[in-house]
Amino acid sequence: MPEKQNKGGIVSKKILVVEDEDSIRNVLEVRLKNCGFEVVTAADGEDGLNKARAEKPDLMILDLGLPKLPGEEVCRQLRNEENNVPIIMLTAKTEDVDRVVGKVLGANYYMTKPFEWTELLKKIYKYLDMEEQAESGPAPSPEA
Numbered sequence: 001m002p003e004k005q006n007k008g009g010i011v012s013k014k015i016l017v018v019e020d021e022d023s024i025r026n027v028l029e030v031r032l033k034n035c036g037f038e039v040v041t042a043a044d045g046e047d048g049l050n051k052a053r054a055e056k057p058d059l060m061i062l063d064l065g066l067p068k069l070p071g072e073e074v075c076r077q078l079r080n081e082e083n084n085v086p087i088i089m090l091t092a093k094t095e096d097v098d099r100v101v102g103k104v105l106g107a108n109y110y111m112t113k114p115f116e117w118t119e120l121l122k123k124i125y126k127y128l129d130m131e132e133q134a135e136s137g138p139a140p141s142p143e144a
């Protein structure tokens with residue numbers, strides 16, 4: 001399958017967003033697309049795990065608290081399959097980070113919600129091994 005290219009002719013990196021909160025998932029999808037990424041989304045852990053396997057994203061943003069399958073289990077299963085996709089884990093509380101990091105489950109980075117978009121974007125570029133974009137464009141208005 002040929003890789004998709006964005007308007008600049010640069011091959012788009014694919015990001016999988018697994019988040020059950022509609023508002024967060026939708027905002028991330030719009031913002032990431034505005035930055036030129038190809039975006040795949042899932043609203044529960046089971047769908048997220050399936051899409052991680054099927055879509056082979058370049059990076060995953062994975063919520064910890066998810067219906068059907070918790071984020072830590074999604075992460076654990078992928079690592080058991082020797083899937084080394086970079087995973088940025090979103091957690092609701094700092095205590096969750098301590099708990100999850102204590103389990104050494106294999107996420108690359110953890111962010112506590114509410115998170116700073118610019119900080120998340122920095123980490124995305126870092127784990128995709130891309131140069132940070134100087135300007136990511138104006139803040140997007142959610143599109144219908």
Ligand SMILES: [Mg+2]
Nearest residue numbers: 020063065066
């Ligand atoms: Mg959640």
